Amino acid sequence: MIFYVVELLDDWNLDVPSWKYPRNVESPRVSSPGFSNDSKMMVRRPVRCVPLTATHRRLPVNALWTPQQWSCVIFSDESRFSLQSDSRRTLIWRAPGTRYHQENTIERHRYNGAGWLVWGGIILDSRIDLHVQSVTMTGHIYRDVILEQHVLLFRGAMGAEFLFVDDNARPHGANIVDECLQSEDITRMDWPAYSPDLNPIEHVWDMLG
Numbered sequence: 001m002i003f004y005v006v007e008l009l010d011d012w013n014l015d016v017p018s019w020k021y022p023r024n025v026e027s028p029r030v031s032s033p034g035f036s037n038d039s040k041m042m043v044r045r046p047v048r049c050v051p052l053t054a055t056h057r058r059l060p061v062n063a064l065w066t067p068q069q070w071s072c073v074i075f076s077d078e079s080r081f082s083l084q085s086d087s088r089r090t091l092i093w094r095a096p097g098t099r100y101h102q103e104n105t106i107e108r109h110r111y112n113g114a115g116w117l118v119w120g121g122i123i124l125d126s127r128i129d130l131h132v133q134s135v136t137m138t139g140h141i142y143r144d145v146i147l148e149q150h151v152l153l154f155r156g157a158m159g160a161e162f163l164f165v166d167d168n169a170r171p172h173g174a175n176i177v178d179e180c181l182q183s184e185d186i187t188r189m190d191w192p193a194y195s196p197d198l199n200p201i202e203h204v205w206d207m208l209g
Contacts, residue, residue: 067124072161073189074128074154076121076146078137078169079205083114118208119146121154122201128154139174147180155186165189165199 094104117137121128128150133141155162164186166172181188191198 069161071124072158073163073165074121074123074151075165075199075201076119076128076151077167077199077201077205078117078119079208080115080117081208083116120201120204121150122204123154137169137171139171139176142171142174143177143180147177147184147186151186152184155184160185163187163189165191167191167199 092104094101098104114134117133117135119131119133119137131145131150133145135141151164155164164181166188168191171177180186
């Protein structure tokens with residue numbers, strides 16, 4: 001829509017210096033097709049989305065599934081919760097030139113500080129108990145604790161229709177994890193990369209955090 005502004009200025013015979021043109025405008029006479037110059041449009045950044053390939057579109061993330069089909073899917077994820085308050089969100093009033101005065105400063109370490117890693121899983125009308133740990137998730141912990149102590153229990157109760165959903169984090173893709181899933185006949189749903197918003201458990205972390 002910036003094009004319209006530049007084009008109007010040109011139509012009105014106004015002398016606009018070249019440095020006032022937006023950096024992403026190659027020609028001041030280019031306009032968007034389908035809109036007239038008198039359209040009441042506003043300049044906004046385009047919405048960003050994840051580029052989906054043909055492979056992604058063939059994945060079994062099916063909006064037409066019945067509740068019975070979705071009842072066999074476990075959505076899982078882990079999230080880290082900091083034990084320190086987020087002082088970066090604290091706002092203060094201060095006069096010009098007083099930025100470094102003591103009353104305008106907050107003591108805070110540069111590192112994130114202590115925290116807990118929380119893993120959980122949800123399923124239609126049910127959930128898995130939260131697992132909390134203070135160490136980083138590894139492939140061995142993921143197999144020995146998450147899969148063997150939590151996921152396998154649901155696999156045995158649901159049978160062959162069971163589907164397991166996790167993200168593409170490095171510990172989840174370890175060879176020992178893949179071998180465990182194959183040996184226990186657990187089907188992992190293929191998931192598009194960089195698409196955490198498709199996993200409904202992300203809303204659980206928003207409510208807890």
